[in-house]
Amino acid sequence: MGTTRTRARARESAGASARVVDVAVLGAGIVGCLTAREITRRRPGASVLLLDRDLVGGGASLRSAGLHTPRGATPAVREMTRFSQRFYTELHRDHPALPLHPVGMRVVAASSDEPRLRSDYLAEAGLAGTGELPGGVRLPDGLSAWAVRGSHYADVAGVARALAAELRTVAEVREAVRVEAVADGCDGVALRLGTGEELTAGRVVLAPGPWLTAAAWRPLLAPLGARVKKVAALHVNRRPEPGDPAVVFEREDAFLLPLPERGHWLFSYTCQEWDPDPDRPPDGLTGHDLHEAREVLRRYAPAMADDCTSGRVFCDAYSGTGEPVVRALGGGRVVFAGAANGSGYRLAPAIAARAADLMEFERS
Ligand SMILES: Cc1cc2nc3c(=O)[nH]c(=O)nc-3n(C[C@H](O)[C@H](O)[C@H](O)COP(=O)(O)OP(=O)(O)OC[C@H]3O[C@@H](n4cnc5c(N)ncnc54)[C@H](O)[C@@H]3O)c2cc1C
Numbered sequence: 001m002g003t004t005r006t007r008a009r010a011r012e013s014a015g016a017s018a019r020v021v022d023v024a025v026l027g028a029g030i031v032g033c034l035t036a037r038e039i040t041r042r043r044p045g046a047s048v049l050l051l052d053r054d055l056v057g058g059g060a061s062l063r064s065a066g067l068h069t070p071r072g073a074t075p076a077v078r079e080m081t082r083f084s085q086r087f088y089t090e091l092h093r094d095h096p097a098l099p100l101h102p103v104g105m106r107v108v109a110a111s112s113d114e115p116r117l118r119s120d121y122l123a124e125a126g127l128a129g130t131g132e133l134p135g136g137v138r139l140p141d142g143l144s145a146w147a148v149r150g151s152h153y154a155d156v157a158g159v160a161r162a163l164a165a166e167l168r169t170v171a172e173v174r175e176a177v178r179v180e181a182v183a184d185g186c187d188g189v190a191l192r193l194g195t196g197e198e199l200t201a202g203r204v205v206l207a208p209g210p211w212l213t214a215a216a217w218r219p220l221l222a223p224l225g226a227r228v229k230k231v232a233a234l235h236v237n238r239r240p241e242p243g244d245p246a247v248v249f250e251r252e253d254a255f256l257l258p259l260p261e262r263g264h265w266l267f268s269y270t271c272q273e274w275d276p277d278p279d280r281p282p283d284g285l286t287g288h289d290l291h292e293a294r295e296v297l298r299r300y301a302p303a304m305a306d307d308c309t310s311g312r313v314f315c316d317a318y319s320g321t322g323e324p325v326v327r328a329l330g331g332g333r334v335v336f337a338g339a340a341n342g343s344g345y346r347l348a349p350a351i352a353a354r355a356a357d358l359m360e361f362e363r364s
Contacts, residue, residue: 024201028052029061032207033163034352048171053178057160063314066154068346070125080350087349099155104245106131210278226339230273234311236265326354
């Protein structure tokens with residue numbers, strides 16, 4: 001749909017006083033920021049509004065461990081991983097000050113898992129069975145360690161903020177502005193904001209992270225079947241050595257990540273608590289969280305397990321298919337982008353590119 005036509009038609013139906021934009025991106029986490037960036041690059045003339053009820057990068061992105069692993073359990077996720085890896089490499093090359101940190105990686109799994117690992121890890125990751133583990137981490141009997149290339153981790157909120165700063169020259173970024181209603185009409189999508197303002201957007205990208213059940217879009221998102229899960233990681237009170245690699249424990253879907261700039265390691269493990277409310281997020285770690293995570297870590301790094309007394313806890317959106325959801329909803333003007341199953345940082349560039357594909361701009 002041509003942007004000029006969209007604007008004119010929407011203005012007619014919305015009345016002269018209502019503000020009209022070509023695209024509104026709702027949610028300024030890593031997914032929303034990258035999507036807004038992608039749209040402004042594809043359509044330099046379009047008016048783009050990026051809205052968040054909080055500060056940019058203040059949702060799941062703020063709590064993220066930000067690890068990029070060069071793997072995917074399905075062909076679609078591997079393709080998205082490859083895309084995102086290339087994207088982040090180029091972004092970092094062009095903006096070396098971004099808080100993105102290349103890190104070595106070891107993968108610990110049963111020796112018999114090697115064929116699956118070879119299929120899950122990208123060929124360019126160069127999976128090789130020579131992985132030396134960092135000090136304090138041991139290999140239980142029957143397990144092997146492999147080395148892979150191409151991993152990095154990021155301060156995800158820092159990346160989102162830097163992207164938003166750049167975006168401000170070509171788009172409008174509004175913080176502390178909550179979206180209260182989204183209605184897909186014949187001539188555009190009507191938005192009502194917490195500030196009392198009403199506006200019309202030709203297209204909307206919904207990038208709400210774990211806020212799937214916000215009143216503004218609950219009915220729109222219900223058919224997706226996506227759910228919210230608690231995500232927690234412990235901080236290991238131990239300083240990493242220079243060059244220490246991250247270690248992925250395949251069997252438990254857990255990992256150890258050195259964070260030298262924060263002065264500690266992080267241990268991410270899989271929590272199975274479903275449907276927390278992101279407006280009433282878990283109030284810190286529980287004794288159960290600590291116990292559960294330490295039990296897993298103790299198998300590989302007993303001394304580190306004793307050094308875990310704090311961490312980070314929030315929630316994230318899960319699709320139920322293992323693949324992110326990027327889909328046009330209802331009449332087609334609203335696109336949902338997210339539900340990346342705890343991999344929303346590493347897959348965000350590919351999610352953003354797909355969301356922009358679905359914007360279906362015609363040249364006006
Ligand atoms: C502890 C933890 C560790 C993680 N580790 C990793 C990892 O190692 N690697 C990885 O790839 N992923 C990881 N993730 C997942 C990843 O961080 C998330 O998937 C990703 O940050 C989601 O980004 P997003 O932009 O979709 O959502 P968010 O960052 O949550 O952004 C959504 C935004 O929408 C805004 N919003 C919500 N409702 C409204 C409204 N009504 N009006 C306006 N704005 C609204 C929110 O304020 C928020 O800023 C982790 C997550 C957690 C919690």
